[in-house]
Structures are given as C-alpha cells and as structure tokens.
Amino acid sequence: MLDKDTISAEFKTLQDNICQALEAADGSGKFVEDQWQREGGGGGRSRVLQDGSVLEKGGVGFSAVYGNTPEALQQKMGFPQGEFFATGVSIVMHPHNPHVPIIHMNVRYFELSNGTFWFGGGIDLTPHYIVPEQAAYFHQQLKQVCDKHNPAYYPEFKAWADRYFYLPHRQETRGIGGIFFDRLKPEGRRDKTALHTFVMNVGRAFAPIYTHLIALNKDKPYTEAQKEWQLLRRGRYVEFNLVWDQGTKFGLETGGRTESILMSLPQHASWRYNHQVQADSPEAQTLAQLKQGIDWFSI
Amino acid sequence: MLDKDTISAEFKTLQDNICQALEAADGSGKFVEDQWQREGGGGGRSRVLQDGSVLEKGGVGFSAVYGNTPEALQQKMGFPQGEFFATGVSIVMHPHNPHVPIIHMNVRYFELSNGTFWFGGGIDLTPHYIVPEQAAYFHQQLKQVCDKHNPAYYPEFKAWADRYFYLPHRQETRGIGGIFFDRLKPEGRRDKTALHTFVMNVGRAFAPIYTHLIALNKDKPYTEAQKEWQLLRRGRYVEFNLVWDQGTKFGLETGGRTESILMSLPQHASWRYNHQVQADSPEAQTLAQLKQGIDWFSI
Numbered sequence: 001m002l003d004k005d006t007i008s009a010e011f012k013t014l015q016d017n018i019c020q021a022l023e024a025a026d027g028s029g030k031f032v033e034d035q036w037q038r039e040g041g042g043g044g045r046s047r048v049l050q051d052g053s054v055l056e057k058g059g060v061g062f063s064a065v066y067g068n069t070p071e072a073l074q075q076k077m078g079f080p081q082g083e084f085f086a087t088g089v090s091i092v093m094h095p096h097n098p099h100v101p102i103i104h105m106n107v108r109y110f111e112l113s114n115g116t117f118w119f120g121g122g123i124d125l126t127p128h129y130i131v132p133e134q135a136a137y138f139h140q141q142l143k144q145v146c147d148k149h150n151p152a153y154y155p156e157f158k159a160w161a162d163r164y165f166y167l168p169h170r171q172e173t174r175g176i177g178g179i180f181f182d183r184l185k186p187e188g189r190r191d192k193t194a195l196h197t198f199v200m201n202v203g204r205a206f207a208p209i210y211t212h213l214i215a216l217n218k219d220k221p222y223t224e225a226q227k228e229w230q231l232l233r234r235g236r237y238v239e240f241n242l243v244w245d246q247g248t249k250f251g252l253e254t255g256g257r258t259e260s261i262l263m264s265l266p267q268h269a270s271w272r273y274n275h276q277v278q279a280d281s282p283e284a285q286t287l288a289q290l291k292q293g294i295d296w297f298s299i
Numbered sequence: 300m301l302d303k304d305t306i307s308a309e310f311k312t313l314q315d316n317i318c319q320a321l322e323a324a325d326g327s328g329k330f331v332e333d334q335w336q337r338e339g340g341g342g343g344r345s346r347v348l349q350d351g352s353v354l355e356k357g358g359v360g361f362s363a364v365y366g367n368t369p370e371a372l373q374q375k376m377g378f379p380q381g382e383f384f385a386t387g388v389s390i391v392m393h394p395h396n397p398h399v400p401i402i403h404m405n406v407r408y409f410e411l412s413n414g415t416f417w418f419g420g421g422i423d424l425t426p427h428y429i430v431p432e433q434a435a436y437f438h439q440q441l442k443q444v445c446d447k448h449n450p451a452y453y454p455e456f457k458a459w460a461d462r463y464f465y466l467p468h469r470q471e472t473r474g475i476g477g478i479f480f481d482r483l484k485p486e487g488r489r490d491k492t493a494l495h496t497f498v499m500n501v502g503r504a505f506a507p508i509y510t511h512l513i514a515l516n517k518d519k520p521y522t523e524a525q526k527e528w529q530l531l532r533r534g535r536y537v538e539f540n541l542v543w544d545q546g547t548k549f550g551l552e553t554g555g556r557t558e559s560i561l562m563s564l565p566q567h568a569s570w571r572y573n574h575q576v577q578a579d580s581p582e583a584q585t586l587a588q589l590k591q592g593i594d595w596f597s598i
Binding site: 034046048050057059168169170231235238239242243249252253255256258259261262263265266267268269270271272273274 | 333345347349356358467468469530534537538541542548551552554555557558560561562564565566567568569570571572573
C-alpha cells in the first residue's frame with residue numbers, strides 16, 4: 001500500500017544509497033550523521049561530508065515531519081487548517097575542483113489531513129565552467145527519466161527549472177538548470193503510484209549522473225584563477241539560496257532546523273565588487289550561457 | 300535653507316571625508332569610484348576599497364534618487380502615490396585582521412511629495428572577537444553623540460539596534476549592536492534642523508570611532524584558527540544581510556543597483572556544518588555576548 005510511511009521509508013533508503021555512492025566516488029570523505037527531532041512532530045537525518053578528496057562540503061538530508069499545520073504554512077503556502085505530513089530528501093554538493101559542477105537534488109511528498117497530497121522535486125546542475133557536451137549529457141539523462149513517464153514532463157519541468165533557479169538581481173540562471181516540479185497530483189491516468197515511481201526514478205538518477213560527472217572532471221588540473229572564479233560562483237549560489245530560494249527562506253523564517261537548511265552553503269565563497277570577466281575567456285563563455293531557455297541539445 | 304539638495308550635498312561631503320580618513324587609516328588601499336545613474340531619476344557614487352593593508356574589502360556608497368514613487372515602495376513601505384526623494388551614505392568595512400571589527404554605518408533622508416520627510420540611520424559594530432573595553436568605548440562614543448541632542452536617544456536607539464541587527468534563525472545578534480533609528484520626524488522642539496544636525500553628527504562620528512578601533516587592533520598577531528573564525532563570522536554577516544536586512548532585500552527585489560547593494564558582502568566567507576566552539580574559548584565568550592539587551596557599560 002502506497003501510504004506516507006512507505007514513501008518516507010523509500011526516501012530514507014534513497015538517502016542511504018546516495019550517501020554510499022557519493023562516498024565511493026569521493027574515495028576518502030565520510031558522511032557524518034545528525035539525527036534531529038522536530039518540536040510538534042517528526043524529525044530527520046542530516047548527513048554532511050566535509051573535507052573529502054573530491055567533495056569539499058556536501059549535505060544529504062532526509063526528513064519526515066508532521067503535526068498541526070503551522071500558521072506560517074497556512075499563510076505562505078495556502079495550506080488549510082488541520083494536519084500536514086511532509087517527507088523528502090535534499091542534496092547539495094560543493095566539490096573542491098572547479099571543473100566538477102555543483103549539484104542539487106530534491107524529492108518530496110506532502111499530505112494534508114483534508115486528503116490532498118502531492119509530489120515535488122528536481123535536479124539541477126551548476127557548473128563553474130559549462131562544458132557543452134556535459135550539459136547535453138546531464139539534460140539527456142533527465143529527459144530519459146522524464147520520457148519514460150510522460151514525454152510532456154521534460155520540456156515542462158526543464159522550463160520550470162529555468163524559471164525557478166534564476167537570480168533576477170543578476171539576470172543570471174543559477175547554472176544550466178535541469179528539471180523542477182511541484183504539486184504533482186494524480187490526473188487522468190496518472191495515479192499516485194505512477195507519480196511515486198517517477199519521483200523515485202528522479203531520485204535514483206542522481207547518483208549515477210553525478211558520479212559520472214565527478215569521474216569526468218575530478219582529475220583535471222586547475223589554476224589559482226579558476227579556483228577564485230569558483231569561489232565567486234559559489235557567492236552567487238549563496239545569493240540564490242538566501243535571497244530567492246523559497247524553501248530556504250521559508251525554513252529560516254518559520255523556525256526550521258537552521259543547520260540542516262544551510263547545509264547547502266559552500267565551505268568557502270567570495271565576493272568582489274563588480275567583477276568583470278575577460279572577453280572570450282572560459283568565464284565569459286560560461287556567463288553567456290547562464291540564461292533561461294537554452295536548448296542544451298543544440299549548443 | 301535646509302532643503303533636500305543641501306542635505307544631499309552634505310552627505311556627499313561626508314562620503315568624501317570618510318573615504319579620506321579610511322584611506323589614511325589603511326595606509327595603502329585606495330577607493331575606486333563608480334558613478335551610476337538610476338533609470339527614473341538620480342544616481343550615486345559607489346566607492347570600494349579592495350585589498351588594502353588593513354581593509355580587505357569595504358564600500359562607502361552615496362546616493363540621491365528620486366522620481367515617481369515605485370509600486371514596490373508603495374506596497375512594501377507604505378509610501379503614498381506621488382514622488383519621492385531619498386539620499387544617504389552607507390558603509391560596511393571588512394578588515395583583514397580578525398581582531399579589527401567589521402563596522403556598518405548608514406545615514407539617510409527621505410522626502411515625499413505630500414510634504415512628509417524623515418531621517419534614519421545608525422552605526423553598529425561586529426567584532427569577530429568581542430573586547431569588553433572596546434565595546435564600552437564604542438557605545439560610549441555613540442551615547443555621547445546621542446546625549447548632545449536628547450538623553451532619550453541612546454537607550455531608545457540602542458534597543459532598536461539590538462532588535463534590528465538580529466538573526467532569528469541563529470538566535471544571535473549580528474555583533475554588539477550600536478544605534479539604529481528610522482522615520483525620525485520633527486516633534487515638539489525637535490525641528491528639521493535639529494534632526495539634520497543629529498544625523499550629520501552620527502555620520503561624522505564614524506571615522507574617528509573606526510580609525511581608533513583600527514589603530515588599537517590592526518597590528519595584533521593572529522592565528523590560522525582565528526582567521527577561520529573570522530570567515531565563519533562573516534558567513535553570519537552574509538546571512539543577516541541577505542536574509543534579514545530590509546534594505547538589502549528590498550533593493551534586490553525591486554531592481555536596485557546590485558553591485559552597490561552587495562558592496563556590504565565580504566571578499567571571503569565560510570560555512571561549516573554545525574560548527575561548535577570550545578568551552579571557555581575566546582570564540583565561546585564572543586558567542587555568549589551576541590545577545591540582545593546587554594549593557595556594554597557594565598560587563
């Protein structure tokens with residue numbers, strides 16, 4: 001029976017499997033786990049890997065929380081009075097090597113006491129240096145996962161990611177996007193099981209995609225200047241997460257567990273005033289591609 | 300006549316004088332100026348010093364903007380339809396040496412076409428390591444500036460700074476506070492000239508206070524571990540500015556000049572998951588004093 005406990009248990013297993021795969025890809029880093037409980041109901045397992053061989057800092061969080069729907073969820077997310085249940089897995093990885101991209105993945109499930117429920121999630125990639133073939137590979141993998149369920153998913157969720165992972169104050173996307181979806185509910189022939197399978201497939205796609213990108217890039221040499229560029233790009237990542245990301249803002253404003261929410265921030269980030277890139281440099285080429293609506297299969 | 304152009308011109312002179320004093324205190328760093336214009340009316344002079352001897356990164360911004368009151372100002376700040384004028388000086392300094400505190404100063408003046416006007420501003424200090432005598436000195440200087448105008452100012456504006464410069468998600472103040480005030484209008488015997496004089500005195504107090512604190516601390520030796528602590532504290536500074544500071548959020552959400560708004564961010568900042576300080580260490584002592592309501596004259 002596909003009840004909330006089953007969904008939550010599968011997310012937990014997903015967290016286990018992803019952590020295992022990431023530790024194997026890193027080679028030396030180990031995740032350290034913090035279990036925490038939420039006043040009001042539920043809790044989570046936050047796992048952080050710091051100072052690995054490949055990964056400088058990364059978090060893989062699982063949570064399953066429930067209870068009376070807080071006032072804030074009613075006001076800001078339009079939830080009705082009553083009880084809520086929310087479970088999910090959230091990941092951000094910041095590698096040492098600027099040629100290895102930053103990645104983010106999230107899968108989540110909500111259920112309200114009025115009987116409504118939905119799934120959400122996505123994966124998006126933030127290369128410090130965009131490599132067109134790798135961008136195409138990344139989107140191709142996501143498209144494959146989507147196409148198995150519905151050919152309309154990839155174009156719709158790719159456009160959604162472009163809109164969501166956007167910094168209006170920089171007029172830049174966070175990276176090359178990916179897929180993003182929210183409030184996916186049963187509709188027509190799409191039942192709860194089909195949605196659940198889709199979301200689990202998104203979650204299971206994460207480790208093979210990212211470990212492949214790690215393998216391609218982790219041994220590339222890099223310069224001091226490329227490292228500085230990485231720190232500046234991480235500064236943008238911090239800007240997106242703290243200023244625009246709905247989940248982060250909402251969590252911090254409503255008393256979520258700060259350390260778990262801010263696992264997404266890099267160990268080191270940098271800001272320079274009005275930093276300019278050299279014309280035609282790899283940095284300029286990357287910046288030129290931080291735009292919405294790019295078809296990564298034809299660049 | 301104390302009109303908006305006079306006020307704005309005096310702010311401009313204040314910017315000049317402060318930049319001069321900071322360059323002298325730094326010894327080698329020079330401010331680089333960017334002049335910018337605002338679509339819709341007005342503009343500013345952003346001045347940034349990077350990679351100085353004492354200061355790693357700091358900005359002193361002046362602006363005077365006007366025009367039709369934007370929709371966003373009406374909705375978020377309750378301004379009536381019509382025209383607005385706003386001018387001010389804004390400063391944040393991030394030093395290299397963790398024993399030199401971060402400082403922030405702002406003075407501002409608003410005027411609306413319906414005839415209302417007000418002043419706002421303040422100075423607050425964020426030491427990476429709190430030194431009680433220096434905290435007392437800092438607050439004493441601010442109290443003196445306040446007391447010359449009104450003995451009620453310091454306690455009121457000190458409490459306001461404690462409330463404003465606060466990170467609810469960390470249950471920490473940003474630093475040791477200082478003074479903060481907004482929407483100061485004529486009242487009783489307090490006329491526009493008196494308010495203007497007070498605000499200019501706050502602005503003029505900045506350079507002597509900060510250059511004194513620089514002189515006291517800039518040659519103190521520091522360890523790698525103290526430098527790392529500084530980067531973590533800067534991470535908190537970034538969190539405050541991007542998540543909670545009304546001016547920053549408002550500016551970024553309403554199309555302000557991003558580079559001028561984010562001059563306040565440090566060149567390098569750091570985040571560690573769930574960082575813990577050693578009991579009774581200087582870091583623990585500082586953390587214990589990042590609380591609201593501390594009387595800095597009796598610690």
